[in-house]
Amino acid sequence: MISNRPTVPTDLDRVTAWTVTEPVGWIPAERYLAELAENMYRPEWTWIAEIDGRVVGRALWWGPRDSAHPVALDCLDVDPAAGDRAAIAAELIRAALAGFPQPVQYAIKVAGGWRDDPATSTAVEWRRAAAHAAGLTREAERLQFEWAPADGVPPSTGVLRFAEASDEEFLTVFKRIAEGSLDAQTRANLAVKGVDATAREEMDFYLRAPGKREWWRIAYTPEGQVAGMAIPSATPYNVNVGYLGVVPEFRGRGYVDEILAEITRIHAANGEPRITATTDMGNAPMAAAFRRAGYRNTEIRINLSNNVQP
Numbered sequence: 001m002i003s004n005r006p007t008v009p010t011d012l013d014r015v016t017a018w019t020v021t022e023p024v025g026w027i028p029a030e031r032y033l034a035e036l037a038e039n040m041y042r043p044e045w046t047w048i049a050e051i052d053g054r055v056v057g058r059a060l061w062w063g064p065r066d067s068a069h070p071v072a073l074d075c076l077d078v079d080p081a082a083g084d085r086a087a088i089a090a091e092l093i094r095a096a097l098a099g100f101p102q103p104v105q106y107a108i109k110v111a112g113g114w115r116d117d118p119a120t121s122t123a124v125e126w127r128r129a130a131a132h133a134a135g136l137t138r139e140a141e142r143l144q145f146e147w148a149p150a151d152g153v154p155p156s157t158g159v160l161r162f163a164e165a166s167d168e169e170f171l172t173v174f175k176r177i178a179e180g181s182l183d184a185q186t187r188a189n190l191a192v193k194g195v196d197a198t199a200r201e202e203m204d205f206y207l208r209a210p211g212k213r214e215w216w217r218i219a220y221t222p223e224g225q226v227a228g229m230a231i232p233s234a235t236p237y238n239v240n241v242g243y244l245g246v247v248p249e250f251r252g253r254g255y256v257d258e259i260l261a262e263i264t265r266i267h268a269a270n271g272e273p274r275i276t277a278t279t280d281m282g283n284a285p286m287a288a289a290f291r292r293a294g295y296r297n298t299e300i301r302i303n304l305s306n307n308v309q310p
Helices: 009-016 029-037 085-097 118-133 167-178 184-208 255-269 284-292
Strands: 002-006 046-051 054-062 072-078 105-110 138-147 161-163 217-220 226-234 239-246 275-280 296-305
Touching (some): 002 085, 009 054, 046 085, 054 085, 138 284, 167 184, 167 226, 184 239, 217 255, 239 255, 255 275
Antiparallel strands (some): 046 054, 138 275, 161 217, 217 226, 226 239
16 A cells, blocks of 8 residues: 655655666755755655655655745656556655645656657656646646856847836737747647736746846847847746747847847856756747857756646
């Protein structure tokens, strides 16, 4: 009989003794302990599956330090000797989700070309099957990119002018960029919620993020027309590209390169040693722009979620 439950402080040694041997991203003991101290992991968000008192599965849920509920499943693993790993993991996820009232996401992190590696594809497939069975059925594969100073700071060409603006002005541009977006999450949100709610939720997401509001810029053509916007942002771990886009009437002119360069310059001017970025696997134009700007693809994230969310 398998039981699933959140941990209590006395389980800490058993939780941190767990190691993942498959070629997927996971959370080792030192990181778990560091973020447990920061309230981003918590005993009540850390779930284990047990058979006769022996831990056979572990699910680490993560959330911002001031959040009432977790927002992401960071690490999922089941002992291969326990039986059907996908079935055990699905029950472990379901048990936790019963107490989480808001949408959550699970990202399986792997190296590029994972489908061609049998060990990696096997590790992905049982986790994906478990997530789907537990209700995390919305799926998107995303490319993770990274920039460092050695990759070069792009110079300003003067093709576009960048300026600060009010929240109302940014909200208008969020709405315009959503039109014809290739981003899977934006398209899903538009289909369910419409452009106004989608734009407001996306903007609110970045207003809540650890990045600074004063970094935000609207991009203008030499004639003073709005061409797009640049929103450098951050996570609790490092700065990132955040959000960028070009309004429909100016797409195809290379402005995405200028906007991405502006975000990179802002972070570089602040002395940041690392900038991260993500885009959907299917958004080939954005992936190409990252590569042109010197960003390197470091991993692939298979994101599984249970609802539309920014």
